[in-house]
Amino acid sequence: MADDNTSRFQADQTALIVKVPDAEPAVRAWRERFDPSAQAGVPAHVTVLFPFLDKSRTDARVCSALAAMLGSQRAFDLRFESCGRFPGVLYLAPEPDTQLRRLTEVIADRWPEAPPYGGQFAEIVPHLTVADGQDHAVLDEIEADLRGRLPLTSRISSVDLMEHDGTSWHERASFALLE
Structure with a gap:
């Protein structure tokens, strides 16, 4: 992994996420150490779509369309009972993940x-990244700690549009889901 962990993000990239503030007490310290998105200002979250449209394309029409689309989707609860892994990555697995996929x-x-993850993966696996780019021993240590902090539940009532300014991520807009 590069010394500059934020180098994987580019200025004017955007992302759509659901924030999971209820996970912060369990994951914040680990994410601040081992998740480049946390180091770049993104709170605990599950990604809905990354990368989304370039900042120059996320105008009032796009935001209006997002508001209408997302406003017709129901708010929902997520439960995090277990961890999962990708190579070098430890994450909390949301259950059920049906609404996130939708x-x-x-x-x-x-x-x-704007295909999910630039079209890199055939299947989308919703997840809350805790650590990225780490070896098995580090991931094992984090997972052992997290097991004692789970389960946790969080209400998802909005989707946030985030944008990267070249250094960090900032919320640009928030779109309410139907309660």
Whole structure:
């Protein structure tokens, strides 16, 4: 991993996320050490769509379309009972993940030029990243700590549009889900 962990993000990139503030007490310290997105200012979250449209394309029309689309989707509860892994990555697994997948599908269908994760993966696996780019021993240590902090539940009532300024991520807009 590069010394500058934020180098994987580019200025004017945008992302759509659901914040999971109820996870912060369990994951904050680990994320601040081992998750480049946390180091770049992103709170505990599950990604809905990254990368989304370039900042120059996220104008009032796009935001209005997002508000209408997301405003018709129901708010929901997520439960985090276990961890999962990708190579070098430890994450909390949201259950159920059906509504998260649905949000991703609805937005990606509307903007096919912004496929999830740039089209890198055949299957989208919703997850809350805790550590990225670490070896098994570090991930084992973090997972052992997290097991004692789970389960946790969080109400998801909005989707946030985040943008990267070249150094850090900032919330640009928040779109309420239907309660």
